Amino acid sequence: MPRSGRSGKPGNASGQAVLVGIDTGGTFTDLVALIGNEIRVHKVLSTPDDPARAVVAGIREMLAGVTPTMVTYSTTVATNALLEGKGARVALFTNAGLADLIEIGRQNRDDLYALAPSRPAPLVDRSLRFEVEERTLFDGRIIRPLTRAAIARAVRAARRSRAGAFAVCLLHCYANPRSEAALARALAPLGLPLSVSHRILPEYREYERLSTTVVNAYVAPRMVSHLEHLERLLSPARLRVMQSNGVAVGAEATRREPVRTILSGPAAGVIGAAALVRTLGVDRFITFDMGGTSTDVSLFDRREHIRTLSYPAGYAVRTPVVDIHTVGAGGGSLATVDAGGSLRVGPESAGADPGPACYGRGEAPTVTDADLVAGRLAAANFLGGRMKLFPERAARAIGRLGRALKLDALATARGVIRVVNANMERAIRVITIERGFDPRDFALMAFGGAGPMHACELALDLGIRCIVMPRNPGLLCAWGALGSPLGREYSITIREAAPVFARLCRRARPLIDRATRELAAEGARPGRIRYELWADMRYRGQSYELAVPLTPRFIADFHAAHRRTFGHNAPDAPVEVVNLRLRASSGERAPAPAHIAKSRGRPSAISRIAALVGDRQRTIPVYSRDDLGAGLRMAGPCLIVELSTTAYVAPGFTLRVDDYGNLHLESAR
Amino acid sequence: MKLDAVALAVMNSRLGAIAEEMGVVLGQTGFSPNIKERRDYSCALFDARGELVAQAAHIPVHLGTTPLSVRAAIERLELAPGDIAAVNDPFAGGTHLPDLTLVAPIFVAGGKRPFAFAANRAHHADIGGMAPGSMALATEIYQEGFRLPPVKIVAGGEPARDVFELFLANTRVPEEREGDLRAQIAALGVGRDRLLALTDMMGYRFVTDAMAALKDYAERLMRATLARLRPGTYRAEDFLDDDGFGTGPIRLRVAIAVRGGRARVDFTGSAAQVRGSVNANYAVTLSATFYAMKCLAAEAVPPNEGLMRPIEVIAPPGTVVNATPPAAVAGGNVETSQRIVDVLFRALAKAAPDRIPAASSGSMSNLTIGGYDRFRARHFSYYETVAGGAGAAPGRPGESGIHTHMTNTLNTPIEALEAYYPMRITEYRIRRGSGGRGRARGGDGLIREIECLVESNVSLLTERRRLAPWGLRGGGHAKPGANFLVRKRQLVRIPAKTNFTAQAGDRIRIETPGGGGWGRANH
Numbered sequence A: 001m002p003r004s005g006r007s008g009k010p011g012n013a014s015g016q017a018v019l020v021g022i023d024t025g026g027t028f029t030d031l032v033a034l035i036g037n038e039i040r041v042h043k044v045l046s047t048p049d050d051p052a053r054a055v056v057a058g059i060r061e062m063l064a065g066v067t068p069t070m071v072t073y074s075t076t077v078a079t080n081a082l083l084e085g086k087g088a089r090v091a092l093f094t095n096a097g098l099a100d101l102i103e104i105g106r107q108n109r110d111d112l113y114a115l116a117p118s119r120p121a122p123l124v125d126r127s128l129r130f131e132v133e134e135r136t137l138f139d140g141r142i143i144r145p146l147t148r149a150a151i152a153r154a155v156r157a158a159r160r161s162r163a164g165a166f167a168v169c170l171l172h173c174y175a176n177p178r179s180e181a182a183l184a185r186a187l188a189p190l191g192l193p194l195s196v197s198h199r200i201l202p203e204y205r206e207y208e209r210l211s212t213t214v215v216n217a218y219v220a221p222r223m224v225s226h227l228e229h230l231e232r233l234l235s236p237a238r239l240r241v242m243q244s245n246g247v248a249v250g251a252e253a254t255r256r257e258p259v260r261t262i263l264s265g266p267a268a269g270v271i272g273a274a275a276l277v278r279t280l281g282v283d284r285f286i287t288f289d290m291g292g293t294s295t296d297v298s299l300f301d302r303r304e305h306i307r308t309l310s311y312p313a314g315y316a317v318r319t320p321v322v323d324i325h326t327v328g329a330g331g332g333s334l335a336t337v338d339a340g341g342s343l344r345v346g347p348e349s350a351g352a353d354p355g356p357a358c359y360g361r362g363e364a365p366t367v368t369d370a371d372l373v374a375g376r377l378a379a380a381n382f383l384g385g386r387m388k389l390f391p392e393r394a395a396r397a398i399g400r401l402g403r404a405l406k407l408d409a410l411a412t413a414r415g416v417i418r419v420v421n422a423n424m425e426r427a428i429r430v431i432t433i434e435r436g437f438d439p440r441d442f443a444l445m446a447f448g449g450a451g452p453m454h455a456c457e458l459a460l461d462l463g464i465r466c467i468v469m470p471r472n473p474g475l476l477c478a479w480g481a482l483g484s485p486l487g488r489e490y491s492i493t494i495r496e497a498a499p500v501f502a503r504l505c506r507r508a509r510p511l512i513d514r515a516t517r518e519l520a521a522e523g524a525r526p527g528r529i530r531y532e533l534w535a536d537m538r539y540r541g542q543s544y545e546l547a548v549p550l551t552p553r554f555i556a557d558f559h560a561a562h563r564r565t566f567g568h569n570a571p572d573a574p575v576e577v578v579n580l581r582l583r584a585s586s587g588e589r590a591p592a593p594a595h596i597a598k599s600r601g602r603p604s605a606i607s608r609i610a611a612l613v614g615d616r617q618r619t620i621p622v623y624s625r626d627d628l629g630a631g632l633r634m635a636g637p638c639l640i641v642e643l644s645t646t647a648y649v650a651p652g653f654t655l656r657v658d659d660y661g662n663l664h665l666e667s668a669r
Numbered sequence B: 001m002k003l004d005a006v007a008l009a010v011m012n013s014r015l016g017a018i019a020e021e022m023g024v025v026l027g028q029t030g031f032s033p034n035i036k037e038r039r040d041y042s043c044a045l046f047d048a049r050g051e052l053v054a055q056a057a058h059i060p061v062h063l064g065t066t067p068l069s070v071r072a073a074i075e076r077l078e079l080a081p082g083d084i085a086a087v088n089d090p091f092a093g094g095t096h097l098p099d100l101t102l103v104a105p106i107f108v109a110g111g112k113r114p115f116a117f118a119a120n121r122a123h124h125a126d127i128g129g130m131a132p133g134s135m136a137l138a139t140e141i142y143q144e145g146f147r148l149p150p151v152k153i154v155a156g157g158e159p160a161r162d163v164f165e166l167f168l169a170n171t172r173v174p175e176e177r178e179g180d181l182r183a184q185i186a187a188l189g190v191g192r193d194r195l196l197a198l199t200d201m202m203g204y205r206f207v208t209d210a211m212a213a214l215k216d217y218a219e220r221l222m223r224a225t226l227a228r229l230r231p232g233t234y235r236a237e238d239f240l241d242d243d244g245f246g247t248g249p250i251r252l253r254v255a256i257a258v259r260g261g262r263a264r265v266d267f268t269g270s271a272a273q274v275r276g277s278v279n280a281n282y283a284v285t286l287s288a289t290f291y292a293m294k295c296l297a298a299e300a301v302p303p304n305e306g307l308m309r310p311i312e313v314i315a316p317p318g319t320v321v322n323a324t325p326p327a328a329v330a331g332g333n334v335e336t337s338q339r340i341v342d343v344l345f346r347a348l349a350k351a352a353p354d355r356i357p358a359a360s361s362g363s364m365s366n367l368t369i370g371g372y373d374r375f376r377a378r379h380f381s382y383y384e385t386v387a388g389g390a391g392a393a394p395g396r397p398g399e400s401g402i403h404t405h406m407t408n409t410l411n412t413p414i415e416a417l418e419a420y421y422p423m424r425i426t427e428y429r430i431r432r433g434s435g436g437r438g439r440a441r442g443g444d445g446l447i448r449e450i451e452c453l454v455e456s457n458v459s460l461l462t463e464r465r466r467l468a469p470w471g472l473r474g475g476g477h478a479k480p481g482a483n484f485l486v487r488k489r490q491l492v493r494i495p496a497k498t499n500f501t502a503q504a505g506d507r508i509r510i511e512t513p514g515g516g517g518w519g520r521a522n523h
Helices: A051-063 A077-083 A148-160 A180-189 A206-234 A250-258 A264-278 A367-373 A379-385 A391-405 A409-431 A450-464 A473-483 A501-520 A554-566 B005-029 B064-074 B160-167 B173-202 B202-229 B282-298 B331-352 B416-419
Strands: A020-025 A028-035 A038-045 A070-074 A090-095 A129-132 A142-143 A164-168 A192-197 A238-242 A248-250 A284-290 A295-300 A323-327 A333-337 A343-349 A445-449 A466-469 A486-496 A530-539 A545-548 A575-586 A608-614 A617-624 A631-633 A637-642 A646-649 A653-657 A663-667 B042-047 B052-055 B082-085 B101-106 B116-123 B151-155 B232-240 B250-259 B264-265 B311-312 B366-373 B378-385 B423-431 B445-452 B454-461 B482-487 B491-496 B497-504 B509-510
Touching: A020 A051, A020 A473, A028 A473, A038 A051, A038 A473, A051 A070, A051 A206, A070 A264, A070 A473, A077 A206, A077 A264, A090 A148, A090 A206, A148 A180, A148 A367, A164 A206, A164 A608, A180 A192, A206 A238, A206 A250, A238 A250, A248 A250, A264 A295, A264 A323, A264 A445, A264 A473, A264 B416, A264 B454, A284 A409, A284 A450, A295 A367, A295 A409, A323 A409, A333 A367, A333 A391, A333 A409, A343 A409, A343 B005, A367 A391, A367 A409, A379 B173, A391 A409, A409 A450, A409 A608, A409 B005, A445 A450, A450 A646, A450 A663, A450 B454, A486 A501, A486 B482, A501 A575, A530 A554, A530 A646, A554 A575, A608 B311, A646 B250, B005 B042, B005 B052, B005 B116, B005 B173, B005 B202, B042 B064, B042 B173, B042 B202, B052 B064, B052 B202, B064 B082, B064 B101, B064 B116, B064 B282, B101 B173, B116 B173, B151 B160, B160 B173, B173 B202, B202 B282, B232 B331, B250 B331, B282 B311, B282 B331, B331 B366, B331 B454, B366 B445, B366 B509, B416 B423, B423 B509, B482 B497
Parallel strands: A020 A070, A070 A238, A090 A129, A090 A164, A164 A192, A284 A445, A445 A466, A617 A637, B264 B311
Antiparallel strands: A020 A028, A028 A038, A238 A248, A248 A486, A284 A295, A295 A323, A333 A343, A466 A663, A486 A575, A530 A545, A530 A575, A608 A617, A631 A653, A637 A646, A653 A663, B042 B052, B042 B116, B082 B101, B082 B151, B101 B116, B232 B250, B250 B264, B366 B378, B366 B454, B423 B445, B445 B509, B454 B497, B482 B491, B482 B509
């Protein structure tokens, strides 16, 4: 229900809710609005120096006088602060003897064979790491309580530090948060953003918790001022922010824990894809988003797959994120021959400048050049004809590579495509087979500038029989933001060595109460909140946990999950529960996209192109996606061009267009 | 058959992915902190002759050594479908006793001989012997723990109960060993299943051809790397502090002759093997050499047997770089291996002066604590390595508190360690000022201080406590490391290599060496 505000009347004349979803991830800020049953979409150039400007301008242009009631937003403000090293000056308070843990990490290096190993610079300067005399044990006993004098010393150091944010992390606070809480109470009056580890992540393993807390502090001031600014501009609309795990929460909660938005953009893409295809009855799919310099893949098995540890910009963050696996290869990846005579594609990229050889500036062959030579990309229709491509430059670059390989240009282009597809295949294996899933049970959801060009052959390599290419792929993230439920995730380390269902439920009660309180404050009706409880479980003595839904059958489910994931289990061995996780959410109405016009038979080709089909060149028709009506079916091979990409439909695949304009490619095999 | 450039890249990716997936399974289902938290293990695939074809990047010291274990298993045992061999004998393909290698043959349907092998190696936190952790200051291999020549630990898909029992009866924490072994076996099953799925998809011939072609490919990359070095013979010496029994400095000497894309690495002139456990067997010396050479390559060389072909390693038997029975060898793998890398880089600095960094900490600073945990009513055995400083490179300071060269294990989280063992961490910080001065400064070492809450048996196996990691091109030496016992507030220096009983309340304080500096410092 729309709430009335003081300044202006939200909603349109008939008092309907006006919901807006926004993604500010890339060059463009994409917007989707739902006004009653009416859907509007819009796109404006992003304004990276102040993302709020594009948001506000976009909304004004799209809604033309209608005031939004709710804006849900996927943002890269926190991500960029981290990637660009432009976060706050953080002062850290931790146990005596452990000030350097933030720098030591886990003692390891990323590249085993680098002559000089390197790691990202610590986010807390040495002079800003303050030790406090305190010690709690793993069972929650405090053997050295914080004294008033110790607290006073910490506060004095904090005052002198000229920091922009504070982080507090003490050992074993997940078992007893008393000392951390006392320190936090003393630091709060200083008025700076305060990140306290047991509030952000009450889980054991001190380094990951510390790093997460510090990243939170590092991005907090920027996020706080950005959101306050945006909230003012959008008032009286409610502002919600997409979290990395695919739910949205209010601006207030986001200001406290901005670390949870670090992967908000890619998460929104997965949720958007889910919102779209669920209306079609496809609920198990793999997203394949192949862009210019990198490719994201993610598994969706009736719900998004969540993982709890990620390394944005090399820093450990242990909050739940949609499990997106990124490979450093895309359309702009350079193809080279190494000293051993093997073809290599990526990770070096031609980037935006000079870009692929066919863009007219660079000379080096890239995947896009191979796609062009192979006739998988229609030069005349690139970006709707707005950008000129130079096929002869691509041919020259690929030809040069071919001479080094002793292959003709066509075979070289095919080789480049095969090698980059092998990289993609490996990424998809990581998120499916390594997690106990068979990729053949999933559809491949292909988007991004290069995804639809490579999808058919990749699907064949993985045994996938069904590909979906969404309509308006550029808007997926904004769709995701619009359709994401209000929600929050909570966790706590409990270490139950002999877990019993009833007792676990009792221990989860405080989490549920907190969730109910916090979501109600965000406008959710308590009766409508959905609670999903999970237990992080392992065999007693193991150290890697599997998350299992907390039901009366949780122990049997754990044995089954262990077998599925790792290929073995030990049904007689004792199990333990390490953490409890709660995901509380309150669903919004998932908007259905608009229908497109019915097909009036096979459209006429806009052109024909010489394309590599299998091993040889054939002339195949090129269609415009705008000419394909709902219900159309036709067989490959052909190309489908649209503004942002070209789809290659391989022989053996049948193309079908659904009512919403999504393309489905189904393999006969 | 020669694979084309495309097939090479595709198969390199596919075989590498299998080895990596084996590692994921082993790490996530292992039981001991040493495996699950520190990831002290490696997984690999081998061809029919037992030559390495793909290995996941885990621990460099395993790179050159696992093939010898696999070949020992093949030579001594008739491996049938469903069998798994186990071996840890340093004089039959192993490295040091805690490293237990499992080898599974892989057959195509109806095949009479295996066409490939899956293998993994994991460092077990205790394998018997005179002290918990099996890294004690021993003088003979018989004191170091239970020695297992290649034996079938699984036969026809069923665990060989008698072998299991024999093995478990000889270790201090049998339930943990059994859990780790189960994880190792599961990882081999995944390797086998994935490789067979690949042969189903690509054809058996194609896969075996690809294995051969990938070795040739790695060989070409390594030859190209060696061909870029200035031809010549480069010599260097470096020293281990001592063997723990009063030898004083132990010489390592090398002459690297580089010519025409080949290298001859000759350790003749290195000291005779010693009484203490710093003797490296030949496998360890090979491994350290391949590690150093692989670092020189501009491009990622797939870790397989081919990269070893253009390199000849000469290590006279009976020396610290090729020990013969019954030498004690626990420290050869973890300490001498680092010194072998140091001496190689010292020599190579003359061939590639603009690339080679100064010496890194040069010790894994091995610490083993074990005993009876009266709080939890069970025996325990804890093993940890403490990182040091990295040597500075031209134009680049060394990182502090980071594992270098032959190891890359993680630390055990304090909150995991204290919940599992009767110990408490009282300090863990960077040892400021321990890196060498220079135009680029060496990285600093670490300080790790552990309080024992029960009477415990402690073994230290540490190096670079006397002879400092060296700087290069005028860069300063790092500070050597130091070990202390804190008893009743008294700080007492203790030897670099020692076994002793710590009382409840004692603290062990390890201060690790920094890395050397590079280039003369500006004043």
